[in-house]
Amino acid sequence: MIGRISGPLMAAVVFVALCWAMLGLPAEPAGLGREAFGALERSGVTNPVTAVLLNYRAYDTLLELAVLVLAAVGVWSLRTMPASQFEQRCDPLLAALLRFLLPLLLVTGGYLLWIGSSAPGGAFQGGALFGGALVLMLLGGQVSRRALARTSLLRAGLWFGLLLFCGVGLTMTFGGRAFLEYPPERAGTLILLIECGATLSIGMILAALFFGGRPEAGSGKSHEGEQ
Amino acid sequence: MSGTPHLLFLFTGALLFALGLRGVFSTAPPLRRIIALNVMSSGVFLVFIALAAAAEGGRPDPVPQAMVLTGIVVAVCANGLALALTGARRSLDGTGEEEGP
Numbered sequence A: 001m002i003g004r005i006s007g008p009l010m011a012a013v014v015f016v017a018l019c020w021a022m023l024g025l026p027a028e029p030a031g032l033g034r035e036a037f038g039a040l041e042r043s044g045v046t047n048p049v050t051a052v053l054l055n056y057r058a059y060d061t062l063l064e065l066a067v068l069v070l071a072a073v074g075v076w077s078l079r080t081m082p083a084s085q086f087e088q089r090c091d092p093l094l095a096a097l098l099r100f101l102l103p104l105l106l107v108t109g110g111y112l113l114w115i116g117s118s119a120p121g122g123a124f125q126g127g128a129l130f131g132g133a134l135v136l137m138l139l140g141g142q143v144s145r146r147a148l149a150r151t152s153l154l155r156a157g158l159w160f161g162l163l164l165f166c167g168v169g170l171t172m173t174f175g176g177r178a179f180l181e182y183p184p185e186r187a188g189t190l191i192l193l194i195e196c197g198a199t200l201s202i203g204m205i206l207a208a209l210f211f212g213g214r215p216e217a218g219s220g221k222s223h224e225g226e227q
Numbered sequence B: 001m002s003g004t005p006h007l008l009f010l011f012t013g014a015l016l017f018a019l020g021l022r023g024v025f026s027t028a029p030p031l032r033r034i035i036a037l038n039v040m041s042s043g044v045f046l047v048f049i050a051l052a053a054a055a056e057g058g059r060p061d062p063v064p065q066a067m068v069l070t071g072i073v074v075a076v077c078a079n080g081l082a083l084a085l086t087g088a089r090r091s092l093d094g095t096g097e098e099e100g101p
Helices: A002-023 A033-038 A048-055 A060-080 A092-115 A123-139 A145-149 A151-174 A187-211 B003-024 B029-053 B062-093
Strands: none
Touching: A002 A092, A002 B003, A033 B062, A048 A060, A048 A187, A048 B062, A060 A151, A060 A187, A060 B062, A092 A123, A092 A187, A123 A187, A123 B062, A151 A187, A187 B029, A187 B062, B003 B029, B029 B062
């Protein structure tokens, strides 16, 4: 009896407690909005969210990229890619759709990456589209076994964004600045550079997570379970 | 700042969080618990965005927005890892496809 009601009871208690806590919040939370908007001119971008992500709180984003890489490493270390993930599919309908969709996804992803400095968009949105494009290519059987067997290249792609980010951050320290403290006049270029690397890696990491395991290195021969 | 819609979003976020929490700590199959985790994180994101929208000066606060963006990406990764772990456990258990009712 207690076991049956304890779950809903716990949920109800948590809900009431959270609502009670939220009633105590100020109607207009002070937040950091004023500071964020105030320093926008020196951040190198005009989109405040991008400024927060890649300038004021670049540490967060750097560590987030590290989390992404760790998740991909975790998935790849658990097992090899299930063979069913990549049976050669030759669905003509999907292939035709992909011919139309892939350029659209790539262009939109690149646009989102570029527009991120002045409007909603950025590395994560662009990377999500690139990741989606890669997943679609895999589902459509457009990724050859040979390409997937080049695991060192794939691994390099997974790490590239994080290493580039770290590299840019460390370069700043040589100029007498703090780690990831950009000079205001070049901040825009540096942020775009970091975002380009991050977009590529995020796309590949999302696809790598979808693989569900590491692709087998070497000859690209099929593994067990092939029909 | 009109208080009512703001509170509606906050309470909805709290509700999603509580429902998700109940699912995460249930004995449901792993896939359902992973989905519950997502419901839970959606609640958190909703609260953050509602707080960002209610910021002083009428301009949405970019800091919570950036945190939600970070959170979404981390949640996606956590999902990927959780699903891979579920799959790995399943293959360790043997052939069983079913984990429960």
